[in-house]
Structures are given as structure tokens and as C-alpha cells.
Amino acid sequence: MPPPPVPTHASERRNDHEAADMESFVPDISEADREAIRSRYLGVDKKKRKIRKINDRKFVFDWDTQDDTLAEDAPSVVGGQRQGAQILFGRGRVAGMDDGGGTRKSSDSNTYHADAMERRKAAKGGTDERHWTEKSLAEMKERDWRIFREDFSISARGGQIPHPLRSWTESQIPKTILECIEEIGYKEPSPIQRQAIPIGLQNRDIIGIAETGSGKTAAFVIPMLAFIEKLPPFTDENRHLGPYALIMAPTRELAQQIESEARKFAGPLGFKCVSIVGGRAVEEQQFNLREGAEIIIATPGRLKDVIERQVIVLSQCRYIVMDEADRMVHLGFEADLTFILDKLPSDMLEGEDPGEAMDVDGETMVKKGRTRVTTLFSATMPSAVERLARKYLRRPAVITIGEAGRAVDTVEQRVEFISGDEKKKQRMLEILNSGTYPAPIIVFVNQKKTADMVAKDLGRANWSASTLHSGKNQEQREAALQALRSGDADILVATDLAGRGIDVQDVSLVINYQMANSIEAYVHRIGRTGRAGKQGVAITFLTNEDDEVMYDLKNGNLPRAAATIDLILHPRDCQEPRQQGPHRIGQARVCPAPSLQRNETEKRGGGPGLARIRYTPCARIYHDVIRAKRIGPAI
Structure with a gap:
């Protein structure tokens, strides 16, 4: 006999009837409406957009992918996909182990790259990797000259800068002066001499910023003597017109030292050097100038004094050197320098363009009327020296050895x-x-x-x-x-x-x-x-x-x-x-x-x-x- 049915509670029967009525009451809605309702009450899980870094962005080329030649040049790219790195441990010579079967043949990829490198070398004509010391002067390329300047900390600007000296024998210095250099015992040029002498031999204005103790004296004395050699010799007709070259120094001691150095070169060449400095009688210096002198070394104060006394004139002074210009300005000689430089003849040729390069010999300068080459050497470059340079130098070549205002590395x-x-x-x-x-x-x-x-x-x-x-x-x-x-x-x-x-x-x-x-x-x-x-x-x-x-x-x-x-x-x-x-x-x-x-x-x-x-x-x-x-x- 089956068990009797479980009695149903009255409330349960009422709920069933309500659910049936509710189902008949809710209308059918589409899936899109369901999603809208769900998003309205539950919210939407938005997928965050991944921000790509600038370096990770893939560059999109303007050309078509069919024009890509990467697959031809790089065999490692197969089927448009670059192959990943392969682990080569234990695989013969690649992993540092012997393959036991003789030397492996080069892959097609290695052969291709080797051929490509050979083609590039052939196209460029090859690169000579020898150092400049192993090359002759004719074999020097622009790259070699750049390395040369870096080796000696030489920096030059100003346009049409000649190559520096590698040795005395390879220079354009006159033979008579080269013999003096050999007799004095100069073995190798110093960095300032390597660059200043070639520029000075072109009769260009120079600003030299060099470390103290770098050999600046010979750097301006040698081009000056080469310049004077091309001028007419002193006679009774022109010796009273003043010197051909003037060197100014800040102190008596430095002026006398320059005189001693210049005489080593000027004596064998037949040129006379005279110093005009304070601390000595003007009459004595006037007596030394009675027969004239091609080169005068002076301090600005005493030189201004003898000019005002008409002991000396500068009518034919064609080569000016200001050594230790910053020191002269520091000692208060700026006004004296301006007075002296204004007494010199103009350095312009008649009808000459100021922008032209100054590359003529001394004899041409005398015939055509140009009468001055100005050289300024200094260890530092204060504003007062810059004012002098802007006023009295024309298109100068600026040479810097090492770093301005620093002592030498020695x-x-x-x-x-x-x-x-x-x-x-x-x-x-x-x-x-x-x-x-x-x-x-x-x-x-x-x-x-x-x-x-x-x-x-x-x-x-x-x-x-x-x-x-x-x-x-x-x-x-x-x-x-x-x-x-x-x-x-x-x-x-x-x-x-x-x-x-x-x-x-x-x-x-x-x-x-x-x-x-x-x-x-x-x-x-x-x-x-x-x-x-x-x-x-x-x-x-x-x-x-x-x-x-x-x-x-x-x-x-x-x-x-x-x-x-x-x-x-x-x-x-x-x-x-x-x-x-x-x-x-x-x-x-x-x-x-x-x-x-x-x-x-x-x-x-x-x-x-x-x-x-x-x-x-x-x-x-x-x-x-x-x-x-x-x-x-x-x-």
C-alpha cells in the first residue's frame, strides 16, 4: 500500500500560485535588454587598455611589406618571422666543444655576411687602420689628422686651418731657419708649435690660448723670422723707419727672456734684436737703436714712453706679437696697448674685402700696402683681451691647446x-x-x-x-x-x-x-x-x-x-x-x-x-x- 501523500502547507501553496502569476506577468525581453539591465544595476567590467610605452611602439613604415628585403639580407628570418635564440650548449664548436668530425662548414648565413662585408670594403676602397705615426705625409687622411689633433689636445678654428706639423723636416719652414732649429737642439715641436707655426707661415692673424710652459716663444718667433726674411734688408734709406717686427711682453724679465730666445734664431740670419724695457736709461736704449733693429722686444709702458719722445717710430712695423696679453691687461697696460697699436699702419690692402683669407707673403704685403700681421698669445682669455682681439685682429685663427687657464699635465x-x-x-x-x-x-x-x-x-x-x-x-x-x-x-x-x-x-x-x-x-x-x-x-x-x-x-x-x-x-x-x-x-x-x-x-x-x-x-x-x-x- 503506497504511503499517504505529504500534506502541503497553506503558505507553500500560496507561493506557488504567486510565482505562476509572476511568470505570466513578466514579459519576454531580448538578450540585449537583459545586458542593459544587468549593466545598469551590476555595472560593467571594462577591460583596461594596456598603455604601450614609447619605446615599445612598433614603427609603421610607409612602404608595402612586399618591398621589405629583410628576408633576403637576413637568412635568420624565415617565413616572415624572426627565429628565436637557439640553445647551442654541447653542439660542437659553437658551444666550445669539438664536434669530433672535423671542422664544420660555414653556414649559408655566415657566408652571406662575410661576402657582404667584403663588398662594403671594396666599395669604400678599404680603411687603413695604421696609426698616423706609421704613415707618410702623403698617406695621411682627414681621419688621421683628427686623431693627430686629439693626441696633442689641439683645437683650431677660424676657417682654412692648415694641417699641424708632424715633424720639423715635413714643415714649410725655410731651410735657413730649420738649420737654426737643428743647431739649437729642438727635437720635436710642442703642441702649440705644431699648429701655430703652419698658420703663422700663412701670415694670418692668430689667437693662441695655450698652457703656460708650452713653448709659445718659438711658436711666434719662427713664423716672424720667416716673414722678415722676405722683406727688403735694412739700409741707410729705411733703417730710420723703425723695426719690421715688434714683440710686447708684460714684464722686463719676460721681455729679456724673449730677446735671448729670439737671438738664437736671429743672429745666424743676420737680424738684430733690441729690448726696450723699464729700469734702464732711455739714452742707453737709444744708443742701441742708432743703427736700427729688425726686431724690438718691449714692455708697453717703456715703449709708449720712447714713442712719445720720438726715439722710435713704427712706420714699417709689419709683424706684431702680444705675449701674455692677459697679464698686460691685468697690470693696467690696456690703454698703453691701444696707444701703441693705433700708431701702427693699417693692416688693410687698398680695395681688399675684409672677409677674404689673409694668405700672402711678406713681399706682396709690402708692395700692395698691407703692413701688419698680429699675433696674440695668452694663457687665459678675459673680456679685456677679447676686446683687443676684436678691434685689432682680422679673421684670426684661434688655437687652443689643452684647456684654457689650466696648467700642463706634466x-x-x-x-x-x-x-x-x-x-x-x-x-x-x-x-x-x-x-x-x-x-x-x-x-x-x-x-x-x-x-x-x-x-x-x-x-x-x-x-x-x-x-x-x-x-x-x-x-x-x-x-x-x-x-x-x-x-x-x-x-x-x-x-x-x-x-x-x-x-x-x-x-x-x-x-x-x-x-x-x-x-x-x-x-x-x-x-x-x-x-x-x-x-x-x-x-x-x-x-x-x-x-x-x-x-x-x-x-x-x-x-x-x-x-x-x-x-x-x-x-x-x-x-x-x-x-x-x-x-x-x-x-x-x-x-x-x-x-x-x-x-x-x-x-x-x-x-x-x-x-x-x-x-x-x-x-x-x-x-x-x-x-x-x-x-x-x-x-
Whole structure:
């Protein structure tokens, strides 16, 4: 007998009836309407668009894909798809293992690329990979000349710049002057001589920016003598019209040094050189000029004086050299230079286009009326020198050797922080008594009284020292330099008077007992050593009073390896000149070194801790400086 049916609750029967009525009430809707209702109440899951980076975007070419020749040139592309990298471990020579079956034959791909490379070489005619030292002059290409200039740090601009000298024998220097060069003993040209002499032989105006001690004297003396050789010789008819060439220098010592160097060349050629400098009687110099002179070397002040006295005229002066022009301007000779240059004849030919290249010989210049070639040499290029160049030089060739305002690489620069004259004296004697540096040695100071004091201290320590400063007359200055050159004096104590142009051979050491007042003077001081390619050392004693030059010293001239920890972390070393006020947090600093704050432990006697380090915004952080400060002393 079947079980009785389960009784249905009244509420359940009512719900079933309501559901049936609801189904009959809801109308049929389309799937699109369902999606609209669903999106209205539930929202839509929108697919986020993937942003493609600029570097990931595929470039769409304008040409048709049928024009693509990649498949022909690259066999690794098969069926329009580039093949992925294949793992070649253990597969013969490709994986570094022997295949055991002899040498494999090259694949078609390798053969194709080898043939393509050969075709390119054949099309270009081949590239000679030999260095320029292995080639003859005729084999030199433009690429070789570019490498040549890079090797010697030569930069030249101005249009139609001739190639630099590789050697004396390959130059266009007249044979008579080449014989003088060989007799003097010049083996190889210096970088400034390599580029300045070819340009000077074209009788072009030159601006030479070269490191001190780079051989600038011969760079302008040799083209000048080649120019004078082509001019008519001196006779009774023209000797009273003045010299053919004029060389101006800032100091008497430099002028006399140039005179000595020029006589080495001019004497064998039959030319006469006369110096006109202060400190000597005008009557004596007038007597030396009684028979005329092809070359005059002068200081601007005395030259202006003799011109105003009508002792000399410059009616036929055709070659002008301004050596150490920045120093002459610094000493206040700018007005004197302008006066002298205005007394010279015009450098323009009648009816000549100022834009034309100046490439004519001296005889043509005399016949046609052009009367001046102007050469300006300087170690730095301040605005006053630029004004002179713009006014008196025409379409000059600008030569830069190395970096303007820097010392030569042959000078090893060292900096030591020493406060107090007594400590300076002790340290100076330690360096001199070490036996590392043979005589001659030059010690630079800033004041005359300091020079005399240091010389006395050296005398008490059994060193033979002479002094050179503005308190000495001309005879005493010449005697001091001669004593150093001859070996009678081991050390020369001098002010900046000897900082420029003084050439004493084989100076092994320069000591800046007092730091120079400007970075330009510092460059010329240390340029007394490391000359003519020889090595030299320059040691500078710094104090907190030298803060005006610290920034330029470290960031502009001093090599990174020579900067001591004290100099790197000095507050004024991190500040450009003429900037006032301390640095604050968040203030941009021009120095890449961090700003250090010692912790409170040091104040309580717990040692020089560096727990707290405050970094201001800067380009780099010298962690090695912090470590070196902990470990050891400075140089």
C-alpha cells in the first residue's frame, strides 16, 4: 500500500500560485535588454587598455611589406618571422666543444655576411687602420689628422686651418731657419708649435690660448723670422723707419727672456734684436737703436714712453706679437696697448674685402700696402683681451691647446692645509731637506717683506736663496735670476713678478708659500716647473684666508686626486666666488660634496663621530671622502 501523500502547507501553496502569476506577468525581453539591465544595476567590467610605452611602439613604415628585403639580407628570418635564440650548449664548436668530425662548414648565413662585408670594403676602397705615426705625409687622411689633433689636445678654428706639423723636416719652414732649429737642439715641436707655426707661415692673424710652459716663444718667433726674411734688408734709406717686427711682453724679465730666445734664431740670419724695457736709461736704449733693429722686444709702458719722445717710430712695423696679453691687461697696460697699436699702419690692402683669407707673403704685403700681421698669445682669455682681439685682429685663427687657464699635465699639483707662519716654515724645510727635489727650486709669496723673511729663514737653514720682487732694481733682478740659472743660488724666493714667462731650466719644485690671489696667477706660478715636457711638482700651502680661490682651485684646476679631504669638505670650496651666506638645508649647492655635521659625541669628548650626515641637493655623494676622513690624514 503506497504511503499517504505529504500534506502541503497553506503558505507553500500560496507561493506557488504567486510565482505562476509572476511568470505570466513578466514579459519576454531580448538578450540585449537583459545586458542593459544587468549593466545598469551590476555595472560593467571594462577591460583596461594596456598603455604601450614609447619605446615599445612598433614603427609603421610607409612602404608595402612586399618591398621589405629583410628576408633576403637576413637568412635568420624565415617565413616572415624572426627565429628565436637557439640553445647551442654541447653542439660542437659553437658551444666550445669539438664536434669530433672535423671542422664544420660555414653556414649559408655566415657566408652571406662575410661576402657582404667584403663588398662594403671594396666599395669604400678599404680603411687603413695604421696609426698616423706609421704613415707618410702623403698617406695621411682627414681621419688621421683628427686623431693627430686629439693626441696633442689641439683645437683650431677660424676657417682654412692648415694641417699641424708632424715633424720639423715635413714643415714649410725655410731651410735657413730649420738649420737654426737643428743647431739649437729642438727635437720635436710642442703642441702649440705644431699648429701655430703652419698658420703663422700663412701670415694670418692668430689667437693662441695655450698652457703656460708650452713653448709659445718659438711658436711666434719662427713664423716672424720667416716673414722678415722676405722683406727688403735694412739700409741707410729705411733703417730710420723703425723695426719690421715688434714683440710686447708684460714684464722686463719676460721681455729679456724673449730677446735671448729670439737671438738664437736671429743672429745666424743676420737680424738684430733690441729690448726696450723699464729700469734702464732711455739714452742707453737709444744708443742701441742708432743703427736700427729688425726686431724690438718691449714692455708697453717703456715703449709708449720712447714713442712719445720720438726715439722710435713704427712706420714699417709689419709683424706684431702680444705675449701674455692677459697679464698686460691685468697690470693696467690696456690703454698703453691701444696707444701703441693705433700708431701702427693699417693692416688693410687698398680695395681688399675684409672677409677674404689673409694668405700672402711678406713681399706682396709690402708692395700692395698691407703692413701688419698680429699675433696674440695668452694663457687665459678675459673680456679685456677679447676686446683687443676684436678691434685689432682680422679673421684670426684661434688655437687652443689643452684647456684654457689650466696648467700642463706634466705638473703634479699638491695642496696642504697649514695655518701659521711657523708651521709653514717647518713644513717647507721638511720638504727641502727630504732630498727629493734637486735645485733649482722656486718659492712664491705675496708680499715683498715675506719674500725677504723667507729668504733669511732659508739662509739660517744653510740654503742659498735669492729674492726677486718689485723692490729690487733691474740689475738686482737680473742678478737674482742669473744666480738661480748658474747654480750659485739653490732657491729663488719671488712674488708674482716671476710668475709669468720666467724660464729657468729644470725647476723640479715650486712651493706656493702663500696662495696666489687669483687662480690665473696660481696657474702661471706652477707653470715655472714641468716645462718643455719634463716632470715637475707644485706644492701649495692653504689657509682659511684663501677661501676666495678654493672653489676655482678644486673645481677648475686641481686634479681630483690632488684635492685633500680638508679642501674637499671646506665650506668655501663648495661655494662659487662672490656668493655670500652659509648654505641651508634645501638650498642648491654647486659643489658635489656632502655637507657634514659632527654628532654630539664629539662635543662631549667621544671622538670625531660622523653619525649625522646632512646632504644638501647635489650631483654626487662622495662616500669615499667620508671613509677617508675616518681612516687617515690628508696628503
